[in-house]
Amino acid sequence: MTTHRPDSGLPPEFDDLDAALRGARLEPRASLEPEIAGRFARGERAARRPSRKRMMLGWAAAAAVAVIALGAAVRGGYVPALDALAATKTTNVCCQDLDGVGGADDGVIVETVGGKRVRRLVVYEEHDKDRTWTPGETVRFTRPAAPTLFAPKAGDTLVTHQFCCGDYDGGGVPDDGVLVVASADGNVLMAALFDRDGYPTQNQLR
Amino acid sequence: MVLRDIVPPASPQIRPTDPSTDERCRVWYDAHGRAIYRYLRFHLESADAADDLTADVFLRVLEAGHRYDPAKADARTWIFGIARNALRDHFRRLRVRRHVTVDALRDLAGDAPSPEERLLRAEEIAQLLAAVRTLGARDQELIALRYGSELPFAEIGRVLGLGEAAVRTRLWRALARLRAKLTEERS
Numbered sequence: 001m002t003t004h005r006p007d008s009g010l011p012p013e014f015d016d017l018d019a020a021l022r023g024a025r026l027e028p029r030a031s032l033e034p035e036i037a038g039r040f041a042r043g044e045r046a047a048r049r050p051s052r053k054r055m056m057l058g059w060a061a062a063a064a065v066a067v068i069a070l071g072a073a074v075r076g077g078y079v080p081a082l083d084a085l086a087a088t089k090t091t092n093v094c095c096q097d098l099d100g101v102g103g104a105d106d107g108v109i110v111e112t113v114g115g116k117r118v119r120r121l122v123v124y125e126e127h128d129k130d131r132t133w134t135p136g137e138t139v140r141f142t143r144p145a146a147p148t149l150f151a152p153k154a155g156d157t158l159v160t161h162q163f164c165c166g167d168y169d170g171g172g173v174p175d176d177g178v179l180v181v182a183s184a185d186g187n188v189l190m191a192a193l194f195d196r197d198g199y200p201t202q203n204q205l206r
Numbered sequence: 207m208v209l210r211d212i213v214p215p216a217s218p219q220i221r222p223t224d225p226s227t228d229e230r231c232r233v234w235y236d237a238h239g240r241a242i243y244r245y246l247r248f249h250l251e252s253a254d255a256a257d258d259l260t261a262d263v264f265l266r267v268l269e270a271g272h273r274y275d276p277a278k279a280d281a282r283t284w285i286f287g288i289a290r291n292a293l294r295d296h297f298r299r300l301r302v303r304r305h306v307t308v309d310a311l312r313d314l315a316g317d318a319p320s321p322e323e324r325l326l327r328a329e330e331i332a333q334l335l336a337a338v339r340t341l342g343a344r345d346q347e348l349i350a351l352r353y354g355s356e357l358p359f360a361e362i363g364r365v366l367g368l369g370e371a372a373v374r375t376r377l378w379r380a381l382a383r384l385r386a387k388l389t390e391e392r393s
Contacts, residue, residue, distance in 0.1 A: 009359055009374055009377075010377070010378065010381070013318055014378065014385075015382050017383075017384065017385055020330070020331075020334055021334065021349065021352075021353035022353060023327075024244070024331045024334060024335065024353065024354075025244075026241065026244055026247045026253070026256075026354075027240070027243070028239060028243040028256070029253075029255055029257055031230060031240060032235075032243075032257055032260060032261060033232060033235040033236075035261060036235065036261050036264045036268075037231035037232070037264060039261065040268045040269075041229065044265065045269060046262045046266040046269065062252055106283035127340075136339065136340035171359070175290065
């Protein structure tokens with residue numbers, strides 16, 4: 001039982017939570033202070049987000065490219081980049097047991113270009129049962145365009161999970177599969193799409 | 207014991223004429239390092255990330271030390287302002303949250319007599335911190351300042367630009383939401 005602390009400034013019904021939170025005494029590593037002094041003395045500076053000036057330059061460059069591309073399109077010129085931008089699609093499929101741990105509580109979000117090429121793939125854990133990713137839900141895996149395999153930890157046993165078929169790439173037809181490589185304890189190391197037709201011999205992961 | 211007893215009693219007044227970087231860093235860090243680390247740790251999922259960002263904050267503090275004016279703000283309020291900016295920048299850079307296991311609680315100070323009890327305690331704290339991180343940004347900030355950094359209500363008010371009574375009320379509400387999250391998860 002937790003006794004009420006008048007100095008907590010909280011009503012007694014929060015005593016247990018107050019005590020639990022006070023118990024979270026976390027310590028920085030002992031060598032941190034000399035490390036900071038050493039880094040500063042060597043001329044190292046803190047990581048910062050890009051300066052306003054640099055961001056403005058970036059925006060100006062992007063705007064210039066957009067204006068040139070738009071001009072070319074209006075004059076009848078062919079601008080592949082515009083096609084790709086127009087055809088970008090994000091698909092969310094939930095929920096399946098993608099990592100082999102915790103039942104069907106995983107979702108996959110795939111961003112594709114032209115209904116085919118994967119530009120981004122994210123595997124997340126669904127907690128609030130709304131069948132989509134919401135802030136606070138754990139991202140288990142994320143990768144850019146190329147399929148990527150994260151290095152397993154020493155002694156990890158790898159398990160492959162395969163799901164087919166669904167419309168994972170947003171092409172409108174349930175003809176895609178998803179392949180997930182995870183460690184036995186559920187850490188997702190790789191995830192990629194494949195086409196039902198041709199898999200596994202004449203196909204490439206994407 | 208009142209909370210003031212475990213908070214560094216006074217903020218050191220650092221001037222540009224201080225003798226050396228080592229000395230400046232030591233004084234700033236001794237007075238505020240732990241509070242800043244714990245504040246950041248309540249927001250971040252791993253001890254390594256909190257260590258790195260704490261270092262980043264104190265590099266910023268050392269860089270900007272000559273601009274600090276004690277007449278304008280208490281040193282701790284000033285450093286917390288820097289820490290909050292650094293945290294915002296960190297989340298902008300990061301964008302994604304990563305899965306972290308109980309092993310990440312290597313920084314938990316504890317007096318548990320056995321490894322088993324320490325593990326259970328670490329798991330309990332990990333669940334608690336994970337639940338805190340599912341709260342809204344304002345609730346997280348209040349809980350991190352109060353329980354991470356152990357700041358008194360008045361000082362939290364100065365950091366956030368709020369009155370003491372408002373801080374108190376918002377903290378109650380944040381804790382009520384935290385309890386609801388924990389109950390939901392446990393059920």
